[in-house]
Amino acid sequence: MISAWAARTFKALEYRHYRVLWIGTSLAFLAFMMSSVVQAVVAFELTGRNGAVGFVSLGMGLATILVSPFGGVTADRLPKRRLLFIGQSIIGLNFAAVGLLIVFDLITIPLLALSTLVMGAVFSFIGPARQAWIGELLPAHDLPNGIALQQVGMTLTRVIGPFxxxxLISVSFIGTGGTYLFMAGLFVFVVLTLSMLPPSQAVARGGRSFRDDMALGVRHIRARPRLMLAVVTFIGVIMAGFSYFVVLPGFLENELGRSSKDMALLMAAGAASGFVVSVGVAGAAGSRHAWSLMAAGGVVLGLSLVLLASAPNFGVALLAMLAIGAGTGAFQVLNNAIVMREAEPAYHGRVMSLTMLAWGVNGLVAYPFGALADWIGERETLGVMAAGVLVIVAGAWFASLPLRGAAAEGALPRPLGGD
Known part of the structure; x- marks a missing residue:
């Protein structure tokens, strides 16, 4: 029984090229997850304000909102390996530059925000390219599992990254500057993995303009109601509930009397449970239960934010983060698998670029959430986030009811119009 579960859960890793891409992607995510902690610590220590932590994230949000639609079209047009090589090299250099600025005591909040702006712009290209490339490396029947395992790898880095x-931050001669330089070093290995992969193919555009290709991607989503609902739900839940990290430093210091650096422990706890749940649901990514399990993950996230908001001490906050990790892990893994499964392969880059808008919106609302926490308090702000998540998930659930009669769960819906 265990061997059958393992074979089903890790099926996509049997393909060598996918396995190499998975390793490189996981190393990139490791650096990215580390950056979410170290940049928050740097911003809060420079100013002592939640708003500064949110302002730094604003750069990535703006870049993602403005650039990701172009990144999706580019991913569907150009060879994916070339895009990844250029983009990941830029991110590595970006981390190195920030590390040197910190080492020489030249870092400022605007410069830190500029670095996230660069990172957001680059991720808007390489994120869709990486997802679309999976569609080339795996057969259609193993694609949902491959997407789910990529999310499992990302969740694993959320466990390791904060620790x-x-x-590294706690070592006096390394500190935050040395941590950024370490992240830059990780991208050297990320780029090297690309040399082990076969060249990817560009997709013929058939004489269409950049704008036409972008419009076709939007029409492709609108013509598939279940796909559109999954995309909209993802954007809503990410926007409402995934900015809790912005208030964690202030929540720890102002409400629980702990150091802001203990944020790493909370995020690691959430990531650990998220990893376990992600592995558990990876095998169900292509099943008829995927939508129901995704909705359940969203509900768990909302209720867990309520628990965190009311936590009287660090121990309860740790338990709340374990539940938050479980909810976010299930929701992300299954939503991404549903989206990729219900989109045509030729549109994977553009479809995933629109889901990346969720992270752009998340970056934009991070600053208002941080400012709101400075105004009404961290607990109250977490309560607002929880309410938003629960309302969005409930709305998505009721909106999905009419679609179930038209198509069984897990099956492609009938398009409403041509592409």
């Missing part, structure tokens, strides 16, 4: 970041 590695916290450990």
């Amino acid at each position: 590695v970041a916290a450990g």
Whole structure:
């Protein structure tokens, strides 16, 4: 029984090229997850304000909102390996530059925000390219599992990343500057993995303009109601509930009397449970239960934010983060698998670029959430986030009811119009 579960859960890793891409992607995510901790620590220590943590994230949000639609079209037009090589090299250099600015005591909040702006712009290209490339490396029947395993790898780095970041920051001769330089070093290995992969193919555009290709991607989503609902739900839940990290430093210091650096422990706890749940649901990514399990993950996230908001001490906050990790893990894994499964392969880059708008919106609302926490308090702000998540998930659930009669769960819906 265990061997059958393992074979089903890790099926996509049997393909060598996918396995190499998975390793490189996981290393990139490791650096990214480390950056979410170290940049929050740097911003809060420079100013002592939640708003500064949110302002730094604003750069990535703006870039993602403005650039990601172009990144999706580019991913569907150009060879994916070339895009990844250029983009990941830029991110590595970006981390190195920030590390040197910190080492020489030249870092400022605007410069830190500029670095996230660069990172957001680059991720808007390489994120869709990476997802679309999976569609080339795996057969259609193993694609949902491949997408789910990529999310499992990302969740695993959420476990390791905060611990590695916290450990490096705590070493006096490394600190935050050395941590950024370490992240830059990780991208050297990320780029090297690309040399082990076969060249990817560009997709013929058939004489269409950039704008026409973008419009076709939007029409493709609108013509598939279940796909559109999954995309809209993802954007809504990410926007409402995934900015809790912005208020964690202030929540720890102002409400629980702990150091802001303990944020790494909370995020690692959430990531650990998220990893376990992600592995558990990976095998169900292509099943008829995927939508129901995704909705359940969203509900768990909302209720867990309520628990975190009312936590009287660090121990309860840790338990709340374990539940938050479980909810976010299930929701992300299954939503991404549903989206990729219900979109045609030729549109994967454009479809995933629109889901990346969720992270752009998340970056934009991070600053208002941080400012709101400075105004009404961290607990109250977490309560607002929880309410938003629960309302969005409930709305998505009721909106999905009419679609179930038209198509069984897990099956492609009938398009409403041509592409």
